[in-house]
Amino acid sequence: MIRTGAQPLLSRPMVILGMTSLAAMTSFYLLVPVVPLYTASGGTGDMGAGLSTGVTMLATVLMELAMPALLARYGYRAGMALGVLLLGVPPALLAVSAALPMVLAVSLARGAGLAIVVVVGPAMVAELAPAERRGEALGAYGVAVGIPAILGLPTGLWLVPLIGYGPVFLAGAGLALLALIGTPLLPARTPPVEQQGDVSHAPRHAGLARPAVVFAAITVAAGVLLTFLPLAVPAGSAGTAATALLAHSCAMPLARWVAGRHGDRHGHSALLVPAVLAAVVGMAGIVWLGNPYAVIAGAALFGAGFGAAQNVTLMLMLARSSSSAFGRVSALWNLAYDGGMGIGAVGFGLLAGPAGYPAGFASIAAVLALALLPSWLDLRSERKTVNDR
Numbered sequence: 548m549i550r551t552g553a554q555p556l557l558s559r560p561m562v563i564l565g566m567t568s569l570a571a572m573t574s575f576y577l578l579v580p581v582v583p584l585y586t587a588s589g590g591t592g593d594m595g596a597g598l599s600t601g602v603t604m605l606a607t608v609l610m611e612l613a614m615p616a617l618l619a620r621y622g623y624r625a626g627m628a629l630g631v632l633l634l635g636v637p638p639a640l641l642a643v644s645a646a647l648p649m650v651l652a653v654s655l656a657r658g659a660g661l662a663i664v665v666v667v668g669p670a671m672v673a674e675l676a677p678a679e680r681r682g683e684a685l686g687a688y689g690v691a692v693g694i695p696a697i698l699g700l701p702t703g704l705w706l707v708p709l710i711g712y713g714p715v716f717l718a719g720a721g722l723a724l725l726a727l728i729g730t731p732l733l734p735a736r737t738p739p740v741e742q743q744g745d746v747s748h749a750p751r752h753a754g755l756a757r758p759a760v761v762f763a764a765i766t767v768a769a770g771v772l773l774t775f776l777p778l779a780v781p782a783g784s785a786g787t788a789a790t791a792l793l794a795h796s797c798a799m800p801l802a803r804w805v806a807g808r809h810g811d812r813h814g815h816s817a818l819l820v821p822a823v824l825a826a827v828v829g830m831a832g833i834v835w836l837g838n839p840y841a842v843i844a845g846a847a848l849f850g851a852g853f854g855a856a857q858n859v860t861l862m863l864m865l866a867r868s869s870s871s872a873f874g875r876v877s878a879l880w881n882l883a884y885d886g887g888m889g890i891g892a893v894g895f896g897l898l899a900g901p902a903g904y905p906a907g908f909a910s911i912a913a914v915l916a917l918a919l920l921p922s923w924l925d926l927r928s929e930r931k932t933v934n935d936r
Contacts, residue, residue, distance in 0.1 A: 565691035567729035574723035576699030589645035597896020604889025606658025628730040633660025635723030642713035670877040686807025693800020700792040754867040757925040758860035764918035766887030779904040787839040795850035802854030825852030830912040
């Protein structure tokens, strides 16, 4: 077990981890809105666009199921190096062909790489950070992996009309490979044997299941937003989509850090309901696709709710688990994250055709509102536990 009691919040390993994750995730986010557009331009339309995101998330979920055993055998350093390679090498192939089989094969590889990076990062932070500042440390790490969304989501959309799809895909590949520079400097940490337990057993614990379900509902909406907003805005308003994604990606890490800092001082459970409510109202605002101010404000508010929910749900799950299970908790949390995004992208691809984009976004807001119930139940259960002590 790594001793963290006397360590500063931003120790050398934490800084290296943050920089490595920043480079890898910038590569990922740069291509998140670009790949669906590229796929749709190949003649597959909304279905192909949804499949490109859905396959990525499917691969991510499948790899996350295997992550506890993989990390127990190979450790964090080797795992991160493999994840970076899977994120970096395959996108270069997209410069060759927009054929759907090629896109889906690359999406599978990127999804597996994403799973490794996003599971290793929070698990290492949880172990490296002082226990009393774990929420703030996860918030700071959230900023580090949120900056790529700020830079990548709008930049990819802005660059495509200027330089074309091929150079953007090559840029994404190069950014991920830069992250390899930091991987040899990461701690060669191997998680405890207890982390090899089956991730599927964790949701049976109500204290883990409720935050995971709430977070999955929010990520369903996030998958819809990131995949379809560039396609949904009226023709000639591409700048609205890019600006909205920029507002979303700026609000998300800021809210994640503020939630972590506030939660360490005043408790995390009370923040879950406000986070979900902000996400619901934000998604509802995007229904007015013809109003750029509503779209941008809605995306920003959704990003704030999404960012706060990221920190709150993860901290609640970690607080209800032993330190030896941090890797398994990180995998479960990321399963909710990526599974929700994949379901949202594929499901909305089926819904948007017959229902239209405004009705589709309204339906997603309504589904997201249902997550307020388990959020409230979790808060009530937490308060009851505290009062019974």
